[in-house]
Amino acid sequence: MGMLVTSTGPQTVQMAQGERVILGCAYTFEPGDTGDLDIEWSMISPDATQKDRLLLSYAGGIEYVHGTPDLTKGLDFATDDPSQGNASLTIASLSPAHSATYQCKVKKSPGVDMRKVSLVVMVRPSVPKCWLEGEAVKGEAVSLHCNSSQGSSPLSYAWTRDTGPVLATATQSHVTGGVLSISNHSETFAGVYACEVTNAVGSERCTIKLAANEPPNRTGAIIGTVVGCLLLTVIIAILIWLVLYKWESRVRRYEKEVSNDIREDVPAPDSRTHSRGTSLRSGVAYSQVGVSQSGRSDHTPIPSSGSGFIHDNTNGYAV
Numbered sequence: 001m002g003m004l005v006t007s008t009g010p011q012t013v014q015m016a017q018g019e020r021v022i023l024g025c026a027y028t029f030e031p032g033d034t035g036d037l038d039i040e041w042s043m044i045s046p047d048a049t050q051k052d053r054l055l056l057s058y059a060g061g062i063e064y065v066h067g068t069p070d071l072t073k074g075l076d077f078a079t080d081d082p083s084q085g086n087a088s089l090t091i092a093s094l095s096p097a098h099s100a101t102y103q104c105k106v107k108k109s110p111g112v113d114m115r116k117v118s119l120v121v122m123v124r125p126s127v128p129k130c131w132l133e134g135e136a137v138k139g140e141a142v143s144l145h146c147n148s149s150q151g152s153s154p155l156s157y158a159w160t161r162d163t164g165p166v167l168a169t170a171t172q173s174h175v176t177g178g179v180l181s182i183s184n185h186s187e188t189f190a191g192v193y194a195c196e197v198t199n200a201v202g203s204e205r206c207t208i209k210l211a212a213n214e215p216p217n218r219t220g221a222i223i224g225t226v227v228g229c230l231l232l233t234v235i236i237a238i239l240i241w242l243v244l245y246k247w248e249s250r251v252r253r254y255e256k257e258v259s260n261d262i263r264e265d266v267p268a269p270d271s272r273t274h275s276r277g278t279s280l281r282s283g284v285a286y287s288q289v290g291v292s293q294s295g296r297s298d299h300t301p302i303p304s305s306g307s308g309f310i311h312d313n314t315n316g317y318a319v
Contacts, residue, residue, distance in 0.1 A: 003029045003111025005104065007088070012118040016201035019094050022078050023117050025087040025104035035109025036060065039087045043071070044101040044116065052103070056089065058082050070097055094121045124202030125151035128178070130195050136211045142185045144208060146178035146195030155199050162192040187212045 007024035015021045025041075039058040045051060054066045056075055061083070065072050074092030087106055091098055099121045105114040125148040134142040146157055157178025159166055166172065167189065172180040178195050190212040196205040 003027065003033055003106055003108055003113045005106060005113045005115045007104075007115060009117075011116070012120060014120045014122055014200045015094055017094055017096065017121055017123050021091050021094060021119065023089045023091075023102055023104070023119065025089065025106070025115055027085055027087060027106045027113065029106075029108050029111050033108040033111035035107075037083050038107040039082055040103075040105045040107075041075075041087075041089050042103045042105070043067075044103055046101075055102075058087070070095075094119075096121050096123070122152035122199060122201045123150055125155060125197045125199055125204045127204045128157075128195055128197045128206045130193075130206040130208040132208060132210070135213075136185065137213050137215055138186055139215060140185050142182050142210070144180040144182075144193055144195070144210065146180075146197065146206060148197040148204065151197065151199055152201070153199070155197055158196050158198070160194050160196070162194070166193075185212060 005025060005027045007026045009024055013021065013023070025039075036059065040054060041056040043053040043055055045053065053071070055072055056077070057064045057066065058077065063077065063082075065075065076090055076092075078088035078090045079086045087104060089102065089104065098119060101116055101118045103114055103116045106112070128146050128148040130144065130146050132142065133145060134140060136142055144159065146159070148155060157172075159172045159178065159180045166180065169184075170180055170182045170189065172178070178197065180193065180195075182189050190210055192207055192209050194205050194207045196203055
């Protein structure tokens, strides 16, 4: 029968990032296989037009490492001497770059055989976050949410309660984000809930406590709202009054300043001096002629033209 790879197991292996994996490649050969032993581990290209990537080989009793460090780091044969019938490959710490189809090829002329296995490196779910949407009030609608920010798909979510199973009236989604909906909250739904998120390589969980509070006093809220509106109205009225008062004060101040400016611009009236010895009457002219040594004044009447009046020297006015 010649060379034969005897390893069995699933053709697809799912492993978590960071874990160690062994890809089996045990083999047997017949006495007729007399050639040199040659072992090769390759990464099969998904594009049939591209070459496969040789990673690790064994020939003439010597082990050879091929390829880039990001792929070959941590790669080695599972045994110290792969010529003893076990050419299995071990990868010490998996990363997403290791996801590929691997081929083990064992050749000892004239016999040759090979085996392929697909490796899928997955990311475990991160610790999910649990939160509440809505108010935990009796009679109201409320929903519990759970979400894991990291993890390879598909992720599955499931809600449980510490005091018993989740009631049938609460609907939950196992796939789309882990939502537990309660349309009419009551005391029977109160308790501590746990959300568990799972994928093929791991699981994580978070918890949240759900209370059932009494509805708030609506009357007090209405009274508070009315009082608040009244206070706001009073404040607005005071502000308007202050603005109008300020405006009227400025108008009065402006009118007063304008009035003062007008008074300053008007010229003062002419002053008239009245002398005892000289006075003017309508149609009469007066003139001081002379003063005697005794202090008496001698006046000669000077009739004004066309007046018809005679000046009285004694009394000093026209008669």
